[in-house]
Amino acid sequence: MIETIIDQLRHIIAEQLDVNIRLEDIEADTPLFEGGLGLDSIAIMAFITLIEENFHFQFAEDELTMEPFQNLRTLAHFVSTKMEVPQN
Amino acid sequence: MFATFINQVANANHSQKNVLTDGQISCFYQQLPSLLETIGQYLHAKGITPASSLAFACTNSLPSALTLLYLLQKQYGFMLLPPLSNKEQLSELKPLPTFCQYRLTVHYPEQKIVPEDAWNPAHFLNITVNPNYQSESPQGHDLGAKLYLRTSGSMGASKIVVHSHTRLFQNTHNCVERFQLKHTDRVTIAVPIFHMYGLGAGFLPSIIAGASIDLQENTNLLKYLEHERRFDPNAAFLTPALCDMLLQRRGGERRYQVAVSAGARLKAELVYAFDERFGSLVNLYGSTELGAISAASPDDTVVTRATTIGRPMTGVTMLPAAQLPSTTNASEPPESVFQTPEPVMDELYCHHPWGFEAYIDDHGATISQAETWFKTGDLATFNPDGSLRILGRADNSVNRDGYLVLLSDIERVIENIEAVAQVVALATRTENQRGQYLIACCVLKPEMHLDGAAIRTACFDRLPRYAIPDEVLVMDALPTLPSGKVDRQALVAQATLTGVSPP
Numbered sequence: 142m143i144e145t146i147i148d149q150l151r152h153i154i155a156e157q158l159d160v161n162i163r164l165e166d167i168e169a170d171t172p173l174f175e176g177g178l179g180l181d182s183i184a185i186m187a188f189i190t191l192i193e194e195n196f197h198f199q200f201a202e203d204e205l206t207m208e209p210f211q212n213l214r215t216l217a218h219f220v221s222t223k224m225e226v227p228q229n
Numbered sequence: 230m231f232a233t234f235i236n237q238v239a240n241a242n243h244s245q246k247n248v249l250t251d252g253q254i255s256c257f258y259q260q261l262p263s264l265l266e267t268i269g270q271y272l273h274a275k276g277i278t279p280a281s282s283l284a285f286a287c288t289n290s291l292p293s294a295l296t297l298l299y300l301l302q303k304q305y306g307f308m309l310l311p312p313l314s315n316k317e318q319l320s321e322l323k324p325l326p327t328f329c330q331y332r333l334t335v336h337y338p339e340q341k342i343v344p345e346d347a348w349n350p351a352h353f354l355n356i357t358v359n360p361n362y363q364s365e366s367p368q369g370h371d372l373g374a375k376l377y378l379r380t381s382g383s384m385g386a387s388k389i390v391v392h393s394h395t396r397l398f399q400n401t402h403n404c405v406e407r408f409q410l411k412h413t414d415r416v417t418i419a420v421p422i423f424h425m426y427g428l429g430a431g432f433l434p435s436i437i438a439g440a441s442i443d444l445q446e447n448t449n450l451l452k453y454l455e456h457e458r459r460f461d462p463n464a465a466f467l468t469p470a471l472c473d474m475l476l477q478r479r480g481g482e483r484r485y486q487v488a489v490s491a492g493a494r495l496k497a498e499l500v501y502a503f504d505e506r507f508g509s510l511v512n513l514y515g516s517t518e519l520g521a522i523s524a525a526s527p528d529d530t531v532v533t534r535a536t537t538i539g540r541p542m543t544g545v546t547m548l549p550a551a552q553l554p555s556t557t558n559a560s561e562p563p564e565s566v567f568q569t570p571e572p573v574m575d576e577l578y579c580h581h582p583w584g585f586e587a588y589i590d591d592h593g594a595t596i597s598q599a600e601t602w603f604k605t606g607d608l609a610t611f612n613p614d615g616s617l618r619i620l621g622r623a624d625n626s627v628n629r630d631g632y633l634v635l636l637s638d639i640e641r642v643i644e645n646i647e648a649v650a651q652v653v654a655l656a657t658r659t660e661n662q663r664g665q666y667l668i669a670c671c672v673l674k675p676e677m678h679l680d681g682a683a684i685r686t687a688c689f690d691r692l693p694r695y696a697i698p699d700e701v702l703v704m705d706a707l708p709t710l711p712s713g714k715v716d717r718q719a720l721v722a723q724a725t726l727t728g729v730s731p732p
Contacts (some may be wrong), residue, residue, distance in 0.1 A: 161689035175447060181694060182449035182631075183662050186474050189450070202480050207451050 146196075146224075153191050160184050161164075165225040177212070185210070198223040201224035230398040231301040231433075235261060238439040243732055247340060251291040251444040254347045258439060264348060267682045271350035272299075277331060279305045279373055284329040286358070286424040288312040288445040292353040293335045294422065294432065301433075301640050304394055308377035326377075326389060327363040328593030331356055363592070377589075378517050380678045388588040388596055390517050397429060399583040400520035403542040404434040408487050408511070410464065412439035417462035419445045419471055420668070426491045426631075427522045430513055431466035448545040450474045457483070462468055463538030464488070468631055471660050472510065476502050484508045491515060492631030493664050494619060497613050500535035510636060514538035514619060519584040522546065523617055530577040537616035538719060539559045544582040549611055552603055559714045576623045578607040621665075627656040628666035630695035636667075639698065643669055648677035653707055653715050654698060655724060661699060668724045669698040672707055679703070 147169045155164040162178055171177045173185070180188065191200055198220075209219035232371070238244060244258035256264060277283070285300065285307050287293045293312075294364040300307050313322070325332055334355045337347075345701055346352040363634065376392040408430075410416065416435040420427040435442045443460040445452055453471065456462075465488045468477075476499065485508035495512045503510040509527040509535050525539030533539065533590055541547050551573075580602055588596040593612070625636040636654040643652040651672040659666040671684060681701035688697045706720040 161686055174449075182474070183470060185449045186477075186662075189478075202454070204476065205451050205454050205478060207455060208658065210451055 142221055143217045146220050147213045148221075149195065150192070150213045150216060154178070154188070155175070156179055157191050158184060158188055167213070169217075170212050172212055173210055173216075192220065196220050196224060230395060231298075232303070234398075234437050235265070235302050238412075238436065238716060241412065243439060246411060247441045249294065249442045249444075249462065251289065251294070251446065252459065254291050256291065256295075260322075261298070263293075264295050265302060266349050267348065267393075268354070269303065271354065275356055278357070280301050281305075281330045282328055283307040283331050283333055284310055284325045285333040286310040286312050286335065287421075288335055288337060289418065289422055289427070289444040290337045291444065292337055292347060292350075294442075294444060295431075296333065296335065296350075296354065297422070297428075298436065301394060304374040306373050306377070306663060308379075308389070310379075311421070311423055324361050324591075326591040326593065327361045328361075328589075329359050330362045330364075330607055332359055344547045355385045357385055364726070368412075375586075379589075380517050389590065391589055393586055394661055395522070396583040396586075397433070399544075400542075401433040401437055401593040402430050403544070403583070404430045404521050404524075405438050407521070407526055407539075407542060407584070408434065408442055408464070409434040409527055410434055410438035414438065414464045414486065415443070415460060415462045416440045416464040416466070417443040417445065417453075417460055418466045418486060419448045419456075420492070421465050425520055425649070426513070426515060427451060427466060430489065430491065430515065430524075435464075439685070448479055454479065466491075468492050469499065470630070472499055473505055473662060479507075485510075486699060489513050493628045494621075495535075495705045496660070497535040501531060504531045504534070510534060512538050514617075516605065517547075517585075519579060519581040522579055522581060522605075527617075533616055537566045537612065537618045539617075540615045541579075541617075544722045546580040547609070547617060548572050548578045548602070549609070550578060550582075550640070551575050553578055572613065573611045574608065574620070575611070577605045577607045577617070577619070579605055579655060627667065628669070632693070632695050638667065639667070639692065639696055643671065643684065643688065643701075645691070646687050648673050648679040649675040649684065650677075651707060653717065653720060655717060656719050657721060657725060658669055663695055663699075666700075667698040669701045670707060670720055670724055671701060671703050672705070673703060692696045 149165055151167045154160065154162055154167055160180065166176065173180050189200060209215050239258050239261040247258050248255045283305060287297055287309050294512060314333060335353050336355050337353055359547055374394040376394065376397055378390045379387045380390060418431045419425055420431060421648055422428045422432045443462060445456050462484045463483055467488055467490050469490050488508060488510045490510060491513035500510050510523040511527055513524040514522050521542050522545055523538045523541045525534040525537060529539060584603060585599050587598045590596055599704055610618040610624045612618065627634050636656065638653050639654040644650055649671050653670050654669065655668045656665040657668060673679060681703050685698065685701040702724055708716040710716045710725065
């Protein structure tokens with residue numbers, strides 16, 4: 142489950158986000174910000190929206206913290222919790 | 230100046246409860262004198278005195294902010310540089326100007342700070358000697374009590390702007406007044422303090438006011454919301470992009486006394502929306518050379534704040550090119566343009582009593598002294614009520630992510646891509662989050678096959694992110710004027726029809 146979500150997230154970054162990062166350069170434990178993929182503030186904003194569109198849920202405001210956005214593994218864990226709860 | 234005021238705010242009644250923080254460590258104003266003293270002792274032990282000129286890579290961290298305050302307190306001559314990115318090694322950095330004797334960098338891991346280390350300069354200050362330093366620099370000016378900043382301008386050769394601490398202080402004071410900053414305020418600074426905006430309009434005015442300050446390093450929506458929850462600010466220094474993100478993502482109630490935006494044009498609808506939900510958003514207009522030039526006040530009506538950059542700061546005069554005095558060195562500004570009953574549209578010139586002194590090169594040699602009337606390069610409408618509206622750049626440049634980008638710089642880079650024979654970069658009227666939507670129209674060399682997307686991908690390795698065109702079109706030929714020059718207007722119309730699909 143987690144691995145599948147990580148892979149979906151990798152594809153979102155490589156194919157849908159306007160950042161010019163290749164699929165093979167994205168690993169589950171690569172930091173998303175400085176020292177890793179280097180997503181800037183505009184890219185991370187677009188990424189949040191793409192995650193919502195692709196996984197069909199909305200981040201609540203208090204869920205928008207740095208904690209889940211450390212790397213794709215932490216993010217996938219977060220996304221999995223949202224997917225288990227049916228959204229109305 | 231700065232020394233006196235730092236002393237005052239450190240001894241004021243509120244100094245025991247007003248804090249400076251970066252989200253990891255905090256101190257009270259009351260602690261400033263002893264913390265600055267510790268930094269001073271460390272620098273002196275390393276042989277660094279106010280007579281040494283420094284290059285300081287400054288982050289939005291508390292150790293950086295304290296070092297900065299110490300340098301101002303003791304009237305050092307220093308240049309502010311952006312912090313090193315994680316990828317950069319000291320050895321691969323661009324050489325420092327030869328008039329800088331030392332490079333100061335702050336070592337400050339973003340996590341797990343031991344408080345004792347945070348206050349010990351030996352742990353956070355890294356000092357290296359500039360190998361290119363020339364003590365006999367040919368400068369025509371005194372090095373002490375100066376602040377040096379690189380022009381934020383083009384990606385080409387940049388100049389160094391010289392400010393005196395005295396004028397910087399007056400500039401700071403203007404901002405305290407205009408933004409009505411008080412010691413009861415809690416100010417979050419989400420823009421870098423190594424730039425004039427974050428430093429001269431945000432950080433230093435908040436210090437002089439004795440306000441509680443929260444510094445955000447390299448912020449994004451997630452960090453901003455975290456800082457907001459924890460620090461509970463009532464004043465903020467932002468960019469238009471951040472304002473936009475907050476409007477999209479921030480629910481709930483929060484009132485700001487004043488939120489300041491600068492670095493790029495603020496859309497009117499953004500100000501209206503912000504006003505309704507979060508409070509008074511004001512537009513600041515300024516530059517690396519002049520500091521704060523004009524800004525709306527939080528008391529202005531929402532219409533004024535949404536559509537103008539307010540009125541000139543105290544002491545500042547703005548004129549349309551057509552009304553410049555015939556001798557540009559005339560010391561008395563002529564009668565105000567604002568006495569005309571109709572708005573006037575023209576190129577904007579500015580007389581600023583607290584602006585920069587000169588441009589110098591990397592060897593400290595003077596390129597030119599500041600002129601009485603500074604050409605901003607912007608087109609403005611001068612309203613009869615004294616407010617101004619910025620319409621855009623008068624030359625072929627755009628503002629993106631807060632950086633000034635010359636279209637010719639983009640063209641020069643794309644021309645160097647092998648398959649490209651000719652290229653014209655265009656700024657359209659559409660805007661996206663980085664600023665005006667940029668298109669590059671290319672003609673390929675004979676027998677070459679490359680599509681727009683591939684050229685754009687090549688740009689990622691050659692241009693900073695903010696300068697990468699949003700779209701690259703490959704054309705058979707570029708339309709020309711009878712003179713043979715590329716017809717940019719026709720090209721904009723054509724490009725807009727053929728494929729532009731701004732988000």
